[in-house]
Amino acid sequence: MNFKLTADAWVGVAVLVFAGIVYYEAAQIPASPLYARVGPAVFPFFISGAMALLGAALLVQGLRGGWSHEDPELTLLPDWRAVFWIALGLAVNLAAIADLGFTLASALMFACVSRCFGSKRPVADFGVGFALAAFAYLGFSVGLGINIGEGILEKLVF
Amino acid sequence: METLADLATGFSVALTPTNLLFALVGTLLGTAIGVLPGLGPALTIALLLPITYKVDATGAFILFAGIYYGAMYGGSTTSILLNTPGESATIITSLEGNKMAKRGRAGAALATSAIGSFVAGTIGTIGITFVAPLVVELALNFGPAEYFSLMILAFVTVSAVLGNSATRGLASLFFGIWLGLIGIDLQTGQARFTFGLLELLDGINVIVVAVGLFAVGETLWLASRHAHGKDELLPMSGSLWMTREEWKRSWKPWLRGTGLGFSIGALPAGGAEIPTFLSYYIEKKLSTKPEEFGKGAIEGVAGPEAANNASAAGVLVPMLTLGLPTSATAAIMLSAFQSYGINPGPLLFETQATLVWGLIASLYIANVMLLVMNLPMVAVWVKILAIPKPWLYAGIMVFATIGTYGISQSVIDLALLYAVGIAGYFMRRFDFPTAPVIIGMILGPLAEQELRRALTISQGDMTVFLTRPLSASLLALAALALFGPVLWKLANRRG
Numbered sequence: 001m002n003f004k005l006t007a008d009a010w011v012g013v014a015v016l017v018f019a020g021i022v023y024y025e026a027a028q029i030p031a032s033p034l035y036a037r038v039g040p041a042v043f044p045f046f047i048s049g050a051m052a053l054l055g056a057a058l059l060v061q062g063l064r065g066g067w068s069h070e071d072p073e074l075t076l077l078p079d080w081r082a083v084f085w086i087a088l089g090l091a092v093n094l095a096a097i098a099d100l101g102f103t104l105a106s107a108l109m110f111a112c113v114s115r116c117f118g119s120k121r122p123v124a125d126f127g128v129g130f131a132l133a134a135f136a137y138l139g140f141s142v143g144l145g146i147n148i149g150e151g152i153l154e155k156l157v158f
Numbered sequence: 159m160e161t162l163a164d165l166a167t168g169f170s171v172a173l174t175p176t177n178l179l180f181a182l183v184g185t186l187l188g189t190a191i192g193v194l195p196g197l198g199p200a201l202t203i204a205l206l207l208p209i210t211y212k213v214d215a216t217g218a219f220i221l222f223a224g225i226y227y228g229a230m231y232g233g234s235t236t237s238i239l240l241n242t243p244g245e246s247a248t249i250i251t252s253l254e255g256n257k258m259a260k261r262g263r264a265g266a267a268l269a270t271s272a273i274g275s276f277v278a279g280t281i282g283t284i285g286i287t288f289v290a291p292l293v294v295e296l297a298l299n300f301g302p303a304e305y306f307s308l309m310i311l312a313f314v315t316v317s318a319v320l321g322n323s324a325t326r327g328l329a330s331l332f333f334g335i336w337l338g339l340i341g342i343d344l345q346t347g348q349a350r351f352t353f354g355l356l357e358l359l360d361g362i363n364v365i366v367v368a369v370g371l372f373a374v375g376e377t378l379w380l381a382s383r384h385a386h387g388k389d390e391l392l393p394m395s396g397s398l399w400m401t402r403e404e405w406k407r408s409w410k411p412w413l414r415g416t417g418l419g420f421s422i423g424a425l426p427a428g429g430a431e432i433p434t435f436l437s438y439y440i441e442k443k444l445s446t447k448p449e450e451f452g453k454g455a456i457e458g459v460a461g462p463e464a465a466n467n468a469s470a471a472g473v474l475v476p477m478l479t480l481g482l483p484t485s486a487t488a489a490i491m492l493s494a495f496q497s498y499g500i501n502p503g504p505l506l507f508e509t510q511a512t513l514v515w516g517l518i519a520s521l522y523i524a525n526v527m528l529l530v531m532n533l534p535m536v537a538v539w540v541k542i543l544a545i546p547k548p549w550l551y552a553g554i555m556v557f558a559t560i561g562t563y564g565i566s567q568s569v570i571d572l573a574l575l576y577a578v579g580i581a582g583y584f585m586r587r588f589d590f591p592t593a594p595v596i597i598g599m600i601l602g603p604l605a606e607q608e609l610r611r612a613l614t615i616s617q618g619d620m621t622v623f624l625t626r627p628l629s630a631s632l633l634a635l636a637a638l639a640l641f642g643p644v645l646w647k648l649a650n651r652r653g
Binding site: 007008011015018022025026029030037038039040041043044047050051054055057058061067068070071073074076078079082083085086089090093094097098102105106109110111112113114115116117118119125128129132133136140144146147148149 | 208212322323325326328329332333335336339343345346348349350351353374377378380381382383384546547548549551552553555556557559560563564565567569572573576579584587588589602606609610613614618
């Protein structure tokens with residue numbers, strides 16, 4: 001039998017590594033001072049064992065040619081330009097939301113994600129995103145009394 | 159008769175103006191969400207979970223039920239006109255429905271699916287009304303051992319039986335159970351898998367996981383496919399009035415689909431895929447015009463659409479009577495119950511009678527609202543599909559932020575959301591199902607709890623699961639579902 005190191009085989013490896021991490025972390029759970037028939041580490045150890053078996057099975061399947069080729073859509077090459085823009089959008093949101101606030105961070109993310117899906121008008125995208133985010137922020141703060149992420153802009157304006 | 163009296167009480171709850179408004183908002187929102195490709199009821203309800211802090215339980219569940227039923231109606235519109243099924247259960251609808259739309263019979267396809275959904279939803283709700291009390295009677299005899307075995311059976315069916323691969327389904331399930339265990343173990347007070355982060359002591363919020371998988375992961379996946387995608391939105395065509403022949407070809411598939419969908423949905427196995435596929439094949443076999451299948455046969459829309467809606471109703475039976483969710487949406491609804499401190503199960507019908515019966519009554523109302531809303535107003539819903547794709551997905555990312563960071567103000571939650579999203583992307587790429595993650599996350603800790611209870615009662619005797627007949631049969635069924643297909647394959651290879 002021919003073994004091939006397909007991408008699917010690496011998934012098997014990843015699941016095995018995950019099983020190892022779960023095992024390691026399960027071993028860190030201290031024995032409970034409280035009495036329990038089923039201690040807190042029983043389920044975690046069981047999960048790591050099951051994951052190890054499943055990972056091994058996936059690795060074998062992967063080495064035998066894998067399963068991804070059954071659905072041609074899965075193996076198409078990713079559109080890296082699009083992936084870059086959406087990743088940038090999420091990263092910007094994550095980095096900026098605490099300081100800039102929900103409205104500005106969301107508008108920036110909105111523009112990046114729109115760009116990712118092929119929009120060519122960054123200013124218009126930013127405007128739409130800003131309007132949507134401001135509307136949502138006001139809706140939550142005025143309508144429900146919930147603050148969904150105050151930042152510089154929200155402190156100044158609202 | 160007692161059931162009818164309960165149902166009457168339910169209607170008196172559901173028909174109050176506030177609750178009618180909740181039903182209306184739910185059905186509107188559900189239809190809109192269902193129409194949008196890539197958004198499902200599980201995601202929507204997850205995003206709306208925070209309202210459980212503000213709204214009373216009855217109102218919230220009437221809203222959720224409206225979304226749940228509405229998304230089913232809306233989803234079929236998209237499958238017919240756009241051929242991008244929002245959910246796997248509507249794949250079959252798009253098979254024939256999209257062909258009908260291409261031949262200029264979009265109107266008839268939409269009509270048969272809306273009326274079929276109404277028939278199935280209504281019969282399915284009648285089913286809930288009368289089957290649920292029977293299951294409650296049965297479930298009152300269940301002890302922890304039976305519950306544990308029942309959960310094992312549900313675990314096996316949702317992950318190993320449904321879907322393309324038992325291995326990948328089970329891996330998804332265990333990943334979900336692991337996510338559910340993160341945080342303080344409630345019985346022993348020990349922290350598990352918190353990686354030293356204080357934020358993880360309370361566990362990971364199911365909203366973060368559901369939104370991460372269904373919104374962020376799905377959007378990442380669609381982005382990576384962007385260069386290859388080309389969806390064609392077909393125009394509304396043909397009259398919504400079905401001809402006499404189309405009625406004749408539709409009503410039997412509706413009823414057969416309803417029967418299949420409700421009975422399979424109500425089993426602790428759940429899932430809408432199997433009944434819709436079954437219905438399609440049965441209608442193909444029974445059709446007087448089998449040659450039309452693959453080219454737009456109306457039976458192929460009517461039957462599976464009915465099966466889909468009826469199974470959505472059926473899934474509510476084990477959810478309400480046993481606390482056993484068998485779909486991602488039901489699992490999220492269960493976590494909504496938990497956030498009210500209510501535990502679904504047989505006692506729910508005693509302790510929360512107004513809530514349960516109000517919810518069931520509102521399902522009847524939601525169905526009528528949806529029929530009225532969907533048939534004449536279908537042109538309005540189609541307009542939603544005209545939202546430019548870049549803004550649609552960018553908007554989804556903004557709502558994902560509101561649903562997570564907006565509620566908790568925690569950047570860690572946002573980082574977790576994106577981490578789950580990236581995991582979701584890889585799950586999509588390598589064809590791992592996502593629903594078992596949510597079901598495992600909600601049901602895993604409950605299974606652990608039942609295991610502990612069972613072993614405490616039996617004083618540590620592990621055989622309790624095999625000596626109690628009901629528990630043993632449930633485990634036997636689970637083993638059969640798990641190993642049956644493999645053994646069958648081996649036997650055939652030898653023979």
